[in-house]
Amino acid sequence: MSSSTHNSSADTLLRIYEHILDRMNEGVHVIDSDGTTIVYNSKMTELELMTRQDVLHKPLAEVFQFPSGQESTLLTCLRTGNSIRNTRQTYFNDKQKEISTINNTYPIIENGKVIGAMEIANDVTKMERLIRENLLQKNGSRYTFEHIIGRSGPILDVIENAKRAARTSSSVLVVGETGAGKELFVQSIHNASLRASGPLISQNCAALPDSLIEGLLFGTARGAFTGAVERPGLFEQAEGGTLFLDEINSLSMPLQAKLLRALQEKSIRRIGDTKDRTIDVRIIAAINEDPVEAIANSHLRKDLYYRLGVVTLFLPPLRDRKEDIPMLVSHFIEKYNELFQMEVRSISDEVLQFFIQHDWPGNVRELQHLIEGAMNLMIDDESTIRYEHLPLHFLRRTPAVPVTIEQPSPHTLPFLDEGKPLKETMQEFETAYIHHVVERYNGNISRAAKELQISRQSLQYRLRKLGIKG
Template identity: 85%
Template sequence: MQHSSPDTFLRIYEQILDRMNEGVHVIDAHGKTIVYNQKMTELESMSQQDVLHKPLSEVFQFPSGQESTLLTCLRTGKSIRNTRQTYFNDKQKEITTINNTYPILENGQIVGAVEIADDVTKMERLIRENLLEKNGSRYTFDQIIGRSAPILDVIESAKRAARTSSSVLVVGETGAGKELFVQSIHNASLRASAPLISQNCAALPDSLIEGLLFGTSRGAFTGAIERPGLFEQAEGGTLFLDEVNSLSMSLQAKLLRALQEKSIRRIGDTKDRAIDVRIIAAINEDPVEAIANQHLRKDLYYRLGVVTLFLPPLRERKEDIPMLTKHFIAKYNQLFQMDVVGVTDEVLHFFNEHDWPGNVRELQHLIEGAMNLMMDETLIGFEHLPLHFLRRTPASAVSAAAVEPLSEPFLPFLGEGKPLKETMQEFETAYIHHVVDKYGGNISRAAKELQISRQSLQYRLRKLGIRG
């Protein structure tokens, strides 16, 4: 049998380490890095060349009074288990990990230390989301973004409503943040420790939603089983009925009875069951129009609208757009591991001119989509915004320096039936080609007009096969 050489074993070990889902960092007796696997480079945003064979204390910085767990383990010879550590890489980026650190012994002497690290940021986010999802409620008033008078007024009214168990009707356009206010009211109320159950009334036909709301009894219909409805599941807590105006008038009448009597009767049952549930309902049209159009019973409106909150659409609180933009950029920086710092002045002006029919949700999706198109840029520019968004925004909102009118040479990409990805790539290729030609192949001047870095433009030229 042929024996493998030590070099072969070393290559095998390196491949195994690089396939691990934990970071592995090994230092020798002098504190220099000798092993640094692929996962560790991702956790610390460092390359192996920047770390290998260099003293650990020269590469990473630790808060005053704290020492690297690796160096501590090397100095004391004692294992350190499940320890949270926050430190900074050579670019001053903060890193937080959960570490298990062990001394490496040879003939009873400490010859190094090994650390196995997990990304605590992702772990904590998963734990936090799981805990919050169990209660069905994630948001509080502190997380509502905005300092404009319209939003502050409605926040104050909602906080007052949270002190009681009266029914609340939230009126707002799609994407204005109705769910956020509902969860905030629940979490600020005495019912916060009890369930918050949400149901979109437009998502199911009346034949199904009645059983879902009130529950069913065995034998009520073929295949029926004893099943509690949402009212019973929300006992002691809050039941949120979104788009309640989509329910039929007969079902609205049953809902009204449940609210008045504070009891429900399962389908097919003969007895009433007392309930202790706070109802928060939401509609996406003016309640007066909903009543006039027979979308909402007047008596149900009076019962639900003990407190009525009118959420302002984004077009009526545009002074909040910079704050919301900053918030969403920070959110997706964390999710995408990016370092975007803001939007260009032209894009911010563009945002202020847009009427935002999709409200805050539209802004959020726009920021997410733009950051998906970015490479190493730090500012969101027009080149990152979806084409459909640019088209429906008034031309007066866009300065001539920011976006030139598309001339006929750019129109071939508008063929019908093409996938969006292919269409966007053709448009990007055509526009970059146009700007580079405009400046006679001068990459620096073309990058300046495109409002991206020179390196980013060179990358795009290579990726798109354009010769600069």
């Protein structure tokens, strides 16, 4: 065969390959050993909203941007020589448009040397939206990360860690006080995971005695006890999805041991049955006390904690993120305006100061109920929640004493100007008050944090954020 004939055949074969790639329903992206794109099919241009000219023959790292601390799965595969399967990746194209894909990435190896990497990608952006709007409603799972209200450092850190946890099927332990939003995070993790199309089954372990909860979790076989019928348990009902066990520390030690066995062996046995059943379920558990204290007080098995706490999320209480209160207040006012057909627009400055002083033992849930109760006490033409609208039981518990400065200080509290935005007013108030307390204790952060009833770490974060020197 002549050289020209051979080249013609190679060109024809190359065009055939290109036609095949362009008709695939998956995106195909290939880079060489230098990380430069050499193959980029039509589906990939659709997924990433780019043209071939934007990407081909250019270093991948210069075209796409990835969140801090994350690397392209293609470049990771090229660097390590290891395949990466079924991994969700979120990144940005050259127009700063967020892209989400599920990728299978493989090294290209020749003579024992990695000469490139290829990625087969599927679009999940549209799929996730459809799931949220349709399937998740059927599973009683309504919330996503977009529903979590807050822009403070503590809550943003937890959201970021929760988003990372959503990429895998590892067990998650959510630690938080009552009313801190554990259910919201659980649903968000489920809805952002590859199990989103599967069921999300929730069970509060403190709601039922052990004699009932065991059968509810693992199911029963006919004849196991008088009146027993063949019934699948929550593990089987959650097959392919997520099982959320709230207040896991309320289970007895023997039942915790059975739960640990189910997690380790990925199988369960119905009460009264003789055979084991394989399960494919992700477990997310929640606890409303410090896990270390729960173990010390014999409320939680240490081995179960290690098994559940592969990823542990500590939700900050509302008292440690009071800068989020204005956003939460606006959200709840909007919610109950729609529900009650009202037109409330804001809270008074006095109520804002009142909220800042309060320690919120019931967290966000307490704030929500407080707004709901106040709006029930308003008359039709009122548009501002005032001190007198707050429920009586709340007023009795929290004295309405304005924050005062005991000694003269150059950093006095800001005047509450009419028409000033709520967020700006609250930040000025917080800056002045924190500055005053830190100054009163001569810069001793630990003593100031104790006075403010927040953690030392939380105070240090606020000092940096507000530009206050301790």
